Amino acid sequence: MKSPLTITFLGTGTSQGIPVIGSEHPVCKSENPKDKRLRVSVLLSWADFNFVIDIGPDFRQQMLREKCSRINGVLLTHEHSDHTAGIDDIRPFYFKQGDIPFYAHKRVFKSLHQRFAYIFETENKYPGAPTITEIEINKETPFNIGDKKVIPVEAYHDTLPILGFRIEDFTYLTDVKTMADAEIEKIKNTKILVINALREHPHASHFSLSEALDFIEEVNPQRAYLTHISHLLGFHDEVSKQLPENVFLAYDTLKITL
Numbered sequence: 001m002k003s004p005l006t007i008t009f010l011g012t013g014t015s016q017g018i019p020v021i022g023s024e025h026p027v028c029k030s031e032n033p034k035d036k037r038l039r040v041s042v043l044l045s046w047a048d049f050n051f052v053i054d055i056g057p058d059f060r061q062q063m064l065r066e067k068c069s070r071i072n073g074v075l076l077t078h079e080h081s082d083h084t085a086g087i088d089d090i091r092p093f094y095f096k097q098g099d100i101p102f103y104a105h106k107r108v109f110k111s112l113h114q115r116f117a118y119i120f121e122t123e124n125k126y127p128g129a130p131t132i133t134e135i136e137i138n139k140e141t142p143f144n145i146g147d148k149k150v151i152p153v154e155a156y157h158d159t160l161p162i163l164g165f166r167i168e169d170f171t172y173l174t175d176v177k178t179m180a181d182a183e184i185e186k187i188k189n190t191k192i193l194v195i196n197a198l199r200e201h202p203h204a205s206h207f208s209l210s211e212a213l214d215f216i217e218e219v220n221p222q223r224a225y226l227t228h229i230s231h232l233l234g235f236h237d238e239v240s241k242q243l244p245e246n247v248f249l250a251y252d253t254l255k256i257t258l
Contacts, residue, residue: 005258026235065253090130155173
């Protein structure tokens with residue numbers, strides 16, 4: 001019997017988070033905890049396994065909040081800073097566990113080597129730097145994390161190819177603007193779909209709310225959760241009232257179980 005999969009939303013905000021520094025926008029001044037959003041990430045937990053999808057600049061805060069004392073690996077959707085800038089904060093896990101497996105496209109590792117060279121040095125490496133195990137992935141080849149199969153799904157973030165992931169009947173996608181029909185077929189009828197919805201007005205590299213809702217209708221999940229949300233989408237409670245009955249705004253700390 002398979003262990004139930006629990007998904008914890010570590011962060012549901014866009015690259016600047018909410019509140020945005022220095023912003024006078026009403027959503028940024030909201031007292032509702034659901035309107036306060038760290039950078040986007042989820043924790044996948046089952047049995048004795050913990051895997052994180054994306055490791056942004058709020059990773060340390062997110063791990064402390066969830067009292068997470070061990071991770072088995074990190075899956076990266078793409079190389080942008082709001083998805084990778086927390087890489088140095090794997091050090092406490094590395095000191096306890098040893099090398100941490102990272103699953104990412106070859107292009108993403110190339111970017112990390114440039115931006116975090118001290119982590120990837122092989123000679124005279126600084127002793128306080130973490131070490132990661134690089135596991136290259138691509139859209140063609142499923143892989144396993146723990147005892148679960150992962151199907152990579154390619155989407156485009158403007159013109160940048162990025163990866164989402166289907167794990168059993170859970171699919172996680174973020175920073176999507178377009179997706180080929182063949183990739184959509186991989187995730188049809190998933191039970192739970194997570195997809196980005198930045199704001200109401202169109203954006204060059206992210207789904208707007210209406211685009212996300214059209215995508216959800218095409219994929220036809222039992223439930224869908226919107227993430228990578230900016231303050232321009234509006235107040236959590238007000239937006240939630242306008243959504244179809246099977247679509248929900250995700251929020252930081254939300255847990256769902258399959």
